[in-house]
Each structure stands twice: as structure tokens, then as C-alpha cells.
Amino acid sequence: MNSPLDLADAHPGPAFTVTLDGRAIEALPGQTVAAALWTAGVTSWRTTRGAGRPRGIFCGIGVCYDCLVTVNNRPNQRACLVPAHPGDAIRTQEGTGHDD
């Protein structure tokens, strides 16, 4: 099966490790937090303030704010915009992200 990396003949540097809620996942240099999470098979990383429903990527270009996530203790980061860095501690954001 073709992968997007094959299709674009991409040869990024070596993968590095970030954590999602303490679990180690691999990310590639140049990936956003959202891309790293997708690649790890994760599609939601926030629960809403009202009904506590899961959310992930929706608009993918920074307009909708649905993909908010806590990165290194900073809540409300847009996963579709923020690049992943080695050692990032990514946490599922509950509600406003300020409750814990």
C-alpha cells in the first residue's frame, strides 16, 4: 500500500518520542502534534466543556479550534498548527484545560 510519505518521496530525519497521556508515541521531524497523533492511530484528544464529548481535527487549518490539546502543560494549543518536538508531553485536554 502507498503511504503519503512514499507518495511524496519523503525522507525525514529519525523519529523521536513524545508522550500522549504518559504513553510513548513516535513522531517525525516536521510533523504537527495532530499529524503525529494521527500516525499513531489517535483521532481525538480533547473532551468538550459541556457534554464531555471527544474531539480531534476538524478544519485542519487553524480556524475551528476543535483540535485543542495540552502540550507541556499549556492548554488550548491547536494540534493542527503546533509542531511536535522531542520529549513533548501531550495530554488529552478536558474541558477548558484549566481544571487540573
Place this chain on the structure above:
Amino acid sequence: MTDDRPHLAVIGAGPAGLAATVAAAAHGVRVTLIDSAARAGGQFYRQPAIELNAGRPQALHHQWRAWERLRDALARHVEAGCVTHLTDHHVWLVERQLERQAGGADRNAFTVHALLGPEQQDPVEVRADAVLLATGGYEKVLPFPGWTVPGVLTAGGAQAMLKGTLAVPGRTAVVAGTGPLLLPVATGLAAAGVEVAALVESADPKAFARRSRALAAQPGKVAEGARYAAQLLRHRVKLLTRHTVVQAHGDDRLEAVTVAALDTDGRVRPGTARRIACDTLAVGHGIVPHTDLAETLGCRLDGTDVQVDDEQRTDVPGVWAAGETTGIGGAALSLAEGHIAGRSAAARLNGTEPDPRIWAPAAKSRTKLREFFAALDTVYAPPARWTDLVTDDTVVCRCEEVTGGAIREAVDGLGAGDVRTVKLLTRAGMGWCQGRMCGPAVAGLAGCELTPSRRPFARPVPLGVLARAGEAEADRSAAAPPDALPD
């Protein structure tokens, strides 16, 4: 180093902004190109992150030759010191001031306020003699039950993630909604190894083929359509026209969608519903222009489009606009409009009246492409009865979690007849995205036209940044001689 060339700020580095930058820089203007992305290209020519080291990014793109020309021209002008390209700058406001000159005449002066980097905490101000707005657009999605389930995303979002990060959302996708964007999204995902179970288009594109005049004027577009049709066939993508997604199923993750056929009035045909298993739904119902910066500057809008004259000037002196902010029409139209805007701005900033003959070829393609997209617009429309699908417990405002029932109560029970009143009564449109996602849906449910929202700022701004904005301006005024003070 002093530089007495006039200074143009171009906002947005997509096709329109790039064409404008290159045209203006080639004709005696210093340009600062300000863009939110890390690399130029905008949405259409969105480039993979440099660290991904993609040897063949063109595999994700169309009209790559035009991109190469723009990219290389931009690099030459940056090298020559005619263009400064500011990446990762998120513009939240453009201010216009009138500066009194020594001779007594007033002169336009603009301050572009931006936030730096993906965190968007630190402010930057850019001063310019004129601004050119090439802010593009974003995707419209009309709600239906289940559209908030993770795995449902905008068609353009799926494409942006693919082009920019070489990532795909799942293994099996349905691409749905209406409009010409769905074709490249479906073929792009398929080429990247995603199984595209169906392309569900609510319009009947055959109706477009019957509009021979608009098509005859655009043989290139006919060939483009044929190429997509061949690719769909090659990837075995089932094309369902005059169909719509009526529900997305799943709890924490999308599991399937139900699609159904539409009758000629846009109603779901009873007995036609069928379930398609998928973990991804890429859905879109057209594009909406980004007009916040133009609105705050006081530019006149025509519906949701920034109004421009033949030179791409807005009605505010010193402000040009080009590309999808002036109306949705695709990359080729954006290139033509950007070129015209850049030439016009360069001439006028250098104190000369531009001769329209210098951009005659671009003006000709602008006319044809506007006709083409006007014809396209009459075919690609969401199902006329899409509001029937919005059940009372369907979330309509994704940020504030306001349901269809709450909005109907505001409209039918409390008499709200416009988006603003619905917002005041229900909080729909009051969240993080400021109504960009739910605006078209709320307007539809309230039975009114979608009108611009008049947001004072184009994005959320930290209070500290807001408090300090303009301090540099105050310092300049204080240091200026008394006769240069504003009234």
C-alpha cells in the same frame, strides 16, 4: 540602510498574495509578504514541512509549474532585497491612519498587527504605505447528525493535513458534500493509500456539462475534469451523485456513514438509505471568504465577498484585495487577480496612473474564470432541504455545543430572525471559532442570508498584547514635531 521605495504589505502567501508580491516587487515597490504558515503556498500550494524532506511534493499537487514559477520569483525578489517574507505571522488587525505630511497633504499609513508563531502570544507590528489583502477562505460544512464524531473532518482539512504533514486520518474514507474541491480530495487520499469507499456529491455535475458556454470558454477545465474522472476510475472510487450523507455513526470514533439519494427538490428519497463502513468522512459544502481584516478596515462587501474595482482596489484608499477574499473562484483566478492588484498597487504607490493594457491577459482570464465559477456555483449547491437533516439534538455550534433544537427554539419560539439574535439567545457562534464554523448553518436555520460577522479582530488576541498595541505608535507621535501631530 534607508529605502525610499514605497512599501506594500501583502497579507497571505497563497496564489493571489504571491502573484501580487511578485508583480509589485518587479515594479519598484518594496513588499513585506506576511503569512501564517511556515512556508509560502497558502492552502492550494500548501507545502510539506521542510523537515519532512519530501523529494516529490508535486505528487500531492496540481498546476505545479505555476507554483515553481511563483516560488522561484519570490526567492529572487527576497534575495534582491525587494521582498521580506514573514512566516508564522498571524495577522489579527490592520489599522489605517492618515499621516499629515510636511506640505499639509494627508498620506495613508497602515499598521499590520500580527501574533508570532504557532503559540500566538508575542506581537509584531509592520508599518506600510498600502496593504493588499489576499486572505483566502475557509471551508463551509453544514451540520448533520454525527458530524462532531472524531473522524469527521472538512474535505479541505484532510487535504491540508495530507499536503502539509503527509498524514492521513484513517484507512477507509468517504468524501462527501458538494463542490469541485471534493475531486482532488478523493483522488489525493486514494493516491496516498487511503481506500476511498465513495465520493458522495449532492449536486448533479451532469447539469454542468449541459452549460456548454461556460465550459467551452475553459477547455483546460474540461480536461481537468476528465483527468479526475479517470483517476476516480483507476482508484475504483464509487461516485454517488445526487446523494448526501444523512448521518455519521460512532461514539468515540467514526464507524460508518449512512448515505441516501436526493430527489429533485433536494429531499432524501425514502428507502434509499444505505450504510457505508468508514473511519473517515471528509466533508465540505463550499468555501467562505476570510474578510475580517477588510471589514475592520471599513471595506465594502458584496454579500460575503470584498468588493473590488477593475484594478482590484477596495473602496478604502490604499487597500487592495485579490483572490478568494473577493469571491471564491479557485487558484487560477487568484493568480490573475493577484497579478492585477500587484501591478496596480505598484503603479499607484509610485504616483502613476496604471494603464490597464499592462495586465490585459490577466484581465481576460479573470473575466472568463469569473464566468466559469459563477456557472459552477449554480450547479454545486448544498441540498435545498439540508436543514431537514438537522435534528433537534444535532450539535450545530461545535464550540458552545448549541443544538439544532435550541436554535429552532430561538427562531420559532423567541422570534430570532438573524444570526446575531440567535447568538445572543443561544451562544451559537460565541466560542473559540467566533461563528466561522456554524455561521452558515445558523443562518440557514434562521432563514436568513449569511452576512459578514463584523468581528473586530481576525483571531483571538491575548489581553496583554491588546493592552500594549499602539504603544509604538504613541512613542512615534510623542517624538514627532508638533506640526506632525494628528488632530
